Amino acid sequence: MRVARSLVLVSLLPLFAACQLLDGSRESASHVGQTRMQGQLSAADGKLLFQPCGEQRRYAVNDTGGTSVLQQAASLADAQGKLFADVRGRIVSGSGDGQLDIEQLYRIEQTGHACDDPDFKKLILRATGHEPEWSVRVSGKGMIIDRVAQPPLAVPYVEEQLGDGRFNLSTEANNQHIELWVAPQRCVDSSSGSVLHMSAELRIDGQVQRGCGYFGGSRDD
Known part of the structure; x- marks a missing residue:
């Protein structure tokens, strides 16, 4: 070392x-x-x-x-x-x-x-969390939600700016209300120890799962 x-x-x-x-x-x-x-x-x-x-x-x-x-x-x-x-x-x-x-x-x-990473330049945002494992990939074509023991869910979304660099992405899919809330706050991945510049919350029908995120190559904020 x-x-x-x-x-x-x-x-x-x-x-x-x-x-x-x-x-x-x-x-x-x-x-x-x-x-x-x-x-x-x-x-x-x-x-x-x-x-x-x-x-x-x-x-x-x-x-x-x-x-x-x-x-x-x-x-x-x-x-x-x-x-x-x-x-x-x-x-x-x-x-x-x-x-x-x-x-x-x-x-x-x-x-x-x-x-x-072949997806980096195409992505607007990537967010991940643990216990249980989840990830969200956002591009100009929509967002893909991956969760444990469930098939990937590809959905359109609406973005709402909330001020101070915060925003959320929301969609109605499969009779579920899904939101991804993002804030410009330093976040440490609880599994890998990686440090990312945004905190994230995935909310599905009121259930909240917390994680971290970062802008991909398609978003230059």
């Missing part, structure tokens, strides 16, 4: 690492000059580095947005000290490949396949 320990040593430094660039269709004024990226985080020479998906460049991470990404990386680091991160920031010139100023953290998790 030598590299994992090095992540702890740099947990107070403003450094990170990035991957795949997205051209969001819903980019707000506050995102001018910033890019959403996915990639791998690793520690080297006392720094956190971000390597974008499919690239060789590695950027030193500077947590300008106060996202606590360094502390999260230290607590989640695996034996190789590598993590997947989904962030928004600005690349600036500097020594080596340069520096990535992180403004927003969408998620950080232990996974070796997130760069290859």
Whole structure:
């Protein structure tokens, strides 16, 4: 766990690492000059580095947005000290490949396949929860609800904005009233320890199941 320990040593430094660039269709004024990226985080020479998906460049991470990404990386680091991160920031010139100023953290998790997720660019939102297991995938075509011991349920939905970045998606399907409530609140997955930027509640006929969520590549909030 030598590299994992090095992540702890740099947990107070403003450094990170990035991957795949997205051209969001819903980019707000506050995102001018910033890019959403996915990639791998690793520690080297006392720094956190971000390597974008499919690239060789590695950027030193500077947590300008106060996202606590360094502390999260230290607590989640695996034996190789590598993590997947989904962030928004600005690349600036500097020594080596340069520096990535992180403004927003969408998620950080232990996974070796997130760069290859074929659904990411098509998704507006993904939310998951546990005990019992459930997941919701939202796209422009509708949302798909997966629950334990039940077949996937594909339904249309209506979105309602509630202010302060909160919103809900609702539908009437199979004589059930289904709602997904989402709020911009840091959420820790109770199973994997992954950190995501949104909390979520799946409500079906009044029964509430809690979980976490994040925006996919089709939504650039």
